[in-house]
Amino acid sequence: MPELPEVEVVRAGLARWVVGREISSVSVRHPRAIRRFVGGPTQFEAALGGRTVRAAARRGKYLWLPLSDGQVLLAHLGMSGQLLIAPPATPDGPHLRVVLEFSGGGPDLRFVDQRTFGGLWVEPGGEPPDFLPAGLGHIARDPLDPLFEETVFISRLRRRRTEIKRALLDQTLISGVGNIYADEALWRVGLHGGRATSRLSVAQARELVGAVREVMIEALAQGGTSFDSLYVNVNGESGYFSRSLNAYGRGDLPCSRCGTPMRREAFMNRSSFSCPRCQPRPRSRI
DNA sequence: ACATCCACCTGCTCGC
DNA sequence: TGCGAGCAGGTGGATG
Numbered sequence: 331m332p333e334l335p336e337v338e339v340v341r342a343g344l345a346r347w348v349v350g351r352e353i354s355s356v357s358v359r360h361p362r363a364i365r366r367f368v369g370g371p372t373q374f375e376a377a378l379g380g381r382t383v384r385a386a387a388r389r390g391k392y393l394w395l396p397l398s399d400g401q402v403l404l405a406h407l408g409m410s411g412q413l414l415i416a417p418p419a420t421p422d423g424p425h426l427r428v429v430l431e432f433s434g435g436g437p438d439l440r441f442v443d444q445r446t447f448g449g450l451w452v453e454p455g456g457e458p459p460d461f462l463p464a465g466l467g468h469i470a471r472d473p474l475d476p477l478f479e480e481t482v483f484i485s486r487l488r489r490r491r492t493e494i495k496r497a498l499l500d501q502t503l504i505s506g507v508g509n510i511y512a513d514e515a516l517w518r519v520g521l522h523g524g525r526a527t528s529r530l531s532v533a534q535a536r537e538l539v540g541a542v543r544e545v546m547i548e549a550l551a552q553g554g555t556s557f558d559s560l561y562v563n564v565n566g567e568s569g570y571f572s573r574s575l576n577a578y579g580r581g582d583l584p585c586s587r588c589g590t591p592m593r594r595e596a597f598m599n600r601s602s603f604s605c606p607r608c609q610p611r612p613r614s615r616i
Numbered sequence: 617a618c619a620t621c622c623a624c625c626t627g628c629t630c631g632c
Numbered sequence: 633t634g635c636g637a638g639c640a641g642g643t644g645g646a647t648g
Contacts, residue, residue, distance in 0.1 A: 332641060362625085391642075409642055410626080425626085445625045447642060468644095492619065500619095501643080508641055561641070578641090599622075600640080 332407055334472055334506030335549035336561055336569065337391045340413050343564030344386035344395065344439075347415045352382045352398075352433040363427035363441060366404075366465070367451035377452045378403060378430065389462060390469045390505025402455040402463055405441070411448030414440045415564045444560065472506035473543040484535040487527050494530065495523025495602060498542070507542055510555055510578040513603050515541040517577035522609040523602050529612075548574065577603045 332340070356378045358364055358371035367374050382398040393405040393413075405413065410425075415437045428441040428450055441450055453463045462469075471478040483504055490497050497503055498512040507515075516523050518541040521534065530538070549555055553569030557579070562568050572579075576586050581594030585605040595602045 336641075406642085408625090409640070443625095444627070445640085445642095447625065490618085496619085499642090510641060555641075557641085598620085 332391065332554065332561055333508035333511050333546075334391065334474065335511075335546050335571070336554035336556070337388060337393060337407065337506070338474075338550055339554045339563045339569065340407070341386050341388045341393055343415065344383075344393070344413065347437065347564055348383050348395065348432075348439055349386055350383065351436065352380065353378045353430055354433040355379060355431045357429045357431075358427070359422070359429065360427040360446065362446045363443060363449050364451060366449050374450075374452065377401065385458070387458075389466050390472050390501055391508070392463075392466050392469060394463055396455050396458070400455045401452050403450065403452055404463055404465065405450050406448050408443060408445060408447030408449070410445040410560055411441065411443040412560075412562060412566075413564055414442055414562075414566055416440050468502050470502055470505045473504060473539055474506070474546060478504075480536070480539055483539065484532060487535055488530055488532070490527040492527055493524045494521060494527050494538070495597065497527050498523075498538075504539075504542070506546065509600055509602075510575070511542060511545055511549070513577040514545045514575060516609060517604060518545065520608045522604055522611050523597070525612045526614070577605070579603065 356375040358374060361371055364371060364374050384396040384398060387394050387396065391406065394402040396402050418431065418438055423442060425442050425444045426440060427443050430439040453465060455461065486503055487497055495512050495516065498507045512523065515538060519537045521538065549571040552571040552574065553563060554561065555571040556562060556568040557572050577592065580592045580603050582591050584590065585592055585608060588605065588607050590605055590607040592603055593606050
């Protein structure tokens with residue numbers, strides 16, 4: 331799905347519904363879902379059977395479940411992945427990719443993913459709290475992480491030679507931010523995403539991180555952002571933050587601050603939304 | 617090392 | 633009704 335608030339909603343759901351349970355069997359319905367696991371479906375199923383889930387952790391948009399044998403089950407939802415808690419008798423939907431069943435009955439955990447950009451895989455684990463799965467070494471901390479170092483982020487940001495929206499989407503600089511929350515944060519601080527990172531003052535950069543953090547906290551409190559059934563919590567329920575969006579998806583609608591029609595610009599095979607008046611385009615390029 | 621771009625997918629909506 | 637184009641919340645790896 332999803333950006334940090336949506337992934338965090340899923341993590342919390344896993345903590346509630348899956349932690350403490352023993353995996354009894356695993357069924358891979360689509361091999362692409364585990365393409366990041368070298369062993370293939372048979373070994374994947376064997377790697378998980380009989381293990382108990384110890385916790386539910388997250389770094390940026392990646393999730394992982396430490397297991398009783400010391401390994402971790404990793405998940406990334408890609409653009410359309412869902413982790414759903416479902417009664418065992420639930421019929422297979424068209425995009426069901428992996429099913430995990432648990433000992434002693436109770437609901438299954440299902441990985442459903444229309445576009446198949448997401449996936450599950452298993453890696454060696456390690457000791458919390460500093461442990462980070464090997465595959466996630468390049469992912470920065472997110473701005474809600476207590477160990478996120480704002481001053482380090484700001485100095486790295488200002489040393490970049492790129493545009494601020496690109497930098498916000500760079501998960502090696504700051505994680506958890508995607509197209510929605512980047513646009514929302516930029517709108518809040520009145521900066522156009524095309525501004526040069528190197529020309530931001532420290533104060534502006536600080537304001538920007540503050541806005542990212544703020545919009546994510548607000549979204550989290552409302553269960554995340556969803557426009558349709560594609561982005562849901564583990565119980566299949568949508569969050570309400572789409573009602574609070576001020577920028578994303580609002581092309582031609584009035585800016586909620588000044589009333590000017592919002593503009594939509596093409597950006598990396600996607601769209602950026604901004605207010606032409608509150609967020610003027612920079613005069614100079616990078 | 618750093619910056620940029622696009623392939624990887626399915627499905628929906630829109631205009632012709 | 634059909635069909636192609638364009639679009640969708642992400643990312644790793646190739647390329648410069």
